[in-house]
Amino acid sequence: MKQSVKQAETILADDLRRYYLEAMGIQAWAGRYSPAETEHVSTAMDAAPSGLSNAGQSPPLSLTALEERVSACQLCALSSGPLRAAGEGNPAARLVLVLLSPPGTAQNKHGAAGRAVLGEEEAALLTKMLQAIDMDLAEVFITTVVKCAVPAAQTITAAEVTACSQHLKNQLSLIRPERVYVLGETAAQCLLGISDSLATMREQHYTFEQVPLQVSYAPADLLKQPEYKRQAWHDLQQLTRQLQADPLSTESPRSDQQQSDEV
Numbered sequence: 001m002k003q004s005v006k007q008a009e010t011i012l013a014d015d016l017r018r019y020y021l022e023a024m025g026i027q028a029w030a031g032r033y034s035p036a037e038t039e040h041v042s043t044a045m046d047a048a049p050s051g052l053s054n055a056g057q058s059p060p061l062s063l064t065a066l067e068e069r070v071s072a073c074q075l076c077a078l079s080s081g082p083l084r085a086a087g088e089g090n091p092a093a094r095l096v097l098v099l100l101s102p103p104g105t106a107q108n109k110h111g112a113a114g115r116a117v118l119g120e121e122e123a124a125l126l127t128k129m130l131q132a133i134d135m136d137l138a139e140v141f142i143t144t145v146v147k148c149a150v151p152a153a154q155t156i157t158a159a160e161v162t163a164c165s166q167h168l169k170n171q172l173s174l175i176r177p178e179r180v181y182v183l184g185e186t187a188a189q190c191l192l193g194i195s196d197s198l199a200t201m202r203e204q205h206y207t208f209e210q211v212p213l214q215v216s217y218a219p220a221d222l223l224k225q226p227e228y229k230r231q232a233w234h235d236l237q238q239l240t241r242q243l244q245a246d247p248l249s250t251e252s253p254r255s256d257q258q259q260s261d262e263v
Contacts, residue, residue: 059170063091066170070147075163078148085117087143087171094243095139096177096211097126098168099218100187101146101156117142122219129219129232133240143171145190161190172209180211181239184218202235214239 060066063086070086073079085102103119118126127137146164150156168191172180182188185198192206192213201215216235217228 059173063087063171063174066167066174070167073147073163073167076148076157076160078146078150078160081148081151083149084147085144085149086147086167087141088117089137089141090139091141091175093139093141093175094178095135095141095239096172096175096180097140097142098180098182098187098191099142099144100184100190101144101148101150103149117144118219121223125219125223129236132233133236141171141175141177143168145187156186156190169209172211177211179239179242180208180213182213182215184221185215187218188215202231212242214242 060069067086070084073084078084083102099117102117103122116123123137130137130140145168146156146160147167148164182191185201188198188201189195191208192201194201196204198215198217204215206213206215214235216239217232222229222232
């Protein structure tokens with residue numbers, strides 16, 4: 001009887017996963033994905049000049065205190081804009097997602113006075129992607145490399161990244177996640193201080209602030225170029241295996257073939 005119940009639960013889980021994959025625009029099958037097992041430890045942000053950073057301040061004691069510090073930050077020109085966001089989500093998350101910057105006012109789901117890290121369409125897509133690996137958006141913490149919205153015609157400068165660097169380091173110190181998942185080529189380049197392409201970075205394993213880090217596609221890019229959703233799905237499978245292999249996880253990792261059969 002117990003075995004029959006377990007089989008029924010597995011069938012329901014498989015059907016739900018297929019539903020979310022189809023909602024993402026991905027056919028319900030998956031191939032193998034074996035990224036290079038090369039680890040890079042980035043010291044670019046640690047070595048950045050501190051003239052415009054908040055590195056000299058004492059660390060905040062909570063995420064609420066950090067949010068207040070971000071709200072009052074005047075370290076770069078972006079602080080004059082109408083929108084900034086420290087981050088949102090589970091303060092005890094195993095997984096922290098990092099994007100480049102908050103969306104502009106037009107895309108912000110809370111309007112001009114809001115503090116959302118994701119636009120509505122991005123949030124909807126990311127929700128489906130996480131549900132496809134049995135995770136909920138409420139389980140993760142989402143933040144950005146730069147805490148203020150960047151005008152559409154403006155390029156983020158090294159000084160602006162440096163000004164926000166300690167905010168992100170403080171977040172990771174307070175949350176203490178098991179994995180960092182950076183979404184987007186520019187976000188990863190700014191965070192890691194490198195100029196590699198997204199294709200190259202997706203095949204590497206990095207460490208930032210002593211936390212394993214993986215790079216994948218930004219939701220906004222997937223909305224514009226849905227043909228890359230399958231590669232993004234492969235990245236999520238790799239992330240799932242890493243989380244399952246962590247000693248704090250109670251689940252056993254599944255093989256590529258098992259995952260391919262399930263979806």
